[in-house]
Amino acid sequence: MITKYSSALRNGLSLIKPDKFVLQAAIFRCKRAMCSQAPNVQSESWEEERLPFYRPEQFYPxxxxxxxxxxxxxxxxxxxxxxxxxxxxxxxxxxxxVAVKVLTNSLPERTLSGELGIYEHLSNLKTSHTGSAYIRGLYDTFDLLGQDGIHRCLVQPPMHMSLHELRMRSTSQRLDEFLFKQTLLCILRALDFLHREANVVHTGMSSITADRREYFLEMTYGVIDIKATNIMLSIDDKSILEDFEKAEQQSPSPKKVVDENRTIYTSRRLRLPNDNLWGQPVLCDLGQARIGHAHRGLIQPDIYRAPEVLFDMGWGHSADIWNLGVMAWDIFEGRHLFSALDEDQEYSPSHHVAEMVAFLGLPPLSFIQRSEETRHVFSEKGEWLGAGGVTIPDTSLERLEEYLSGNGQQSFLQFIRSMLQWIPGNRKTAKELLNDSWLNS
Structure with missing residues (x-):
């Protein structure tokens, strides 16, 4: 499978050369601090110092x-x-x-204990499921005692760039059909393992930033946080890491000496694999994952949020399937399926639901009757009301799909619609999707 995926990358993705690669400014709320060049003035903010609400005592030096x-x-x-x-x-x-993630001393204990609990749960499973290979592992944990508290550290396999950044490096800024299918097959295997064997809901897949309202985007190689893209490419070529170490020894990263105890280093890039021999896609970030079939509460990045989550209904494994369907569209089409923005360019649940109606039609009355929250946008008879005068946009999946035609487009849209269903139980499972005729064509 790894060889097949690497072959797909070689044949299906034309990469922009790194020295010519410029990330589009519209995607980011603030500049990345990834280059090897240092700011000119020592008093300037570096790296993590640029984060909103940064407090140095929270970071281990x-x-x-x-x-x-x-x-x-x-x-x-x-x-x-x-x-x-x-x-x-x-x-x-x-x-x-290994990649050692040194957490701040301000990380909520609930978040940390939840992620570690998921890893412990997975490690206790005796499984031969192939999907477990597509979940980022945890080698070790330990604590560091800083001047202002304890810092938990997670030891994990190093990862290369996210799927989003790989797509953005493409000359077309999207994945071609074959590579797209191979990617989804990997992620579906991971979800099938999580859902059927581990009884875990991931809750947070996205192809871009988890929430566009956030002030910054973590797009650093190897960094996985709840606001980052969380499908990463593994590293099969050890020489990439060896070259990283040699480069650091021969040309040390620029650094800012804050005081006798604290130094801020500039992040260094991992080089690209030779001949595009990438590793496999790996599902990362289990910080928001949940064990069990039935839950309540707000989850998922805003534009990836399932309708049952929006209306405060119970949710389970099928919420991940909706999430995957939206993300799949974004990856293949190179743009969001949902904008869900109001006149002030802020996320709006009402606009989000209106777009769902445009793509899927009105929901069944049985779905509307599951929650009183639906009365803000639907009548008792299931008609559209629209909070604040929000109207249903004149659009459709057929109109928005740009890269396929004829039977190919019809099969692709059928695949997407099998994940985007109002009623959670009507969505195909990860196992069923693995056998989809279009995905395997």
Whole structure:
């Protein structure tokens, strides 16, 4: 499967050369701090210092060359996020590279314990399911005692770029049909494992930022946080990590010495694989995952939110399937299926539901009757009311789909609609989707 996916990448994706690659400014709320060039003025904000509400005492002051937990030698900085910095390290005893995510001392305990609980739950499963290989693992955890508190550290396999960034590096800024299908097959195997064997709902897949209202986007190699894209490409070529270490030794990353205890390092890029020999797509970030079939409460990035979540109904595994359907459209078409924005360009649930009606038609009355929240946009007879005068846009999936025609387009839209159903029980399961005729054509 890995060989097949690498072949798909070689044949189906034309990459922009890194020195010519410029991320579109409209995607980001703030600049990435990923380049190897340092700011000119030492007093300027660097890396994590640029985050809104940054407080230095919340971040552990990692130093390159430091030995963490008497076991992990810090090689270089991979990136940072709202609740962490991430470092490539060399594990002494097993002589392998790992990514160590050093969390802030302000990370909510509920978030941390939930993620660790999911990993413990998965590790206790005795499974031969192939989908488990498409879930990012957890090697180890340990604590670091900082001056202002304890910092939990997660040790995981290093990852390369996200699927979103891979798509953005393409000259067409989208995945071609064959590569798209191979990617979905990997993710569906992961979901089938989570749903059927682990009884886990992931709750947060997205192809871009988790929430467009956030002030920044974590797009650093190897960084996985609840606001980041969470489908990453694994690293099969160890020389990528070896070259990272050599580059750091030969040309140390620029750094800002804040005081005698704290130094801010510039994140270093991982080079691209030779001949586009990428690893497989891996589903990451289990921080918001839930164990069990039935839950309530708000989950998922806004434009990926399932209708039962929007209307405060109970939700389960099928919420992931809706999420996947929306994400699949975004990846293949190169743009969002839902905009869900009001006149002030703010996320609006009413506009979101109106777009759902445009694409899927009015929901069955049985769905509307499941929650009193539906009365804001639907009448008792199931007619559209629209809160605040919101109207149903004049659009359709057929009108928006741009890259297929004839039977191919019809089969693709049937595949998308099999995931985007008002009633959760009517959506195909991950196992059923793995056998979809269009996906396997």
């Amino acid at each position: 990692v130093h390159i060359g430091e030995l963490l937990n008497s076991k992990y030698r810090v090689v270089g900085k991979l990136g940072y996020g709202s609740y962490s910095t991430v470092w490539l390290c060399h594990e002494k005893s097993e002589k392998k590279y």
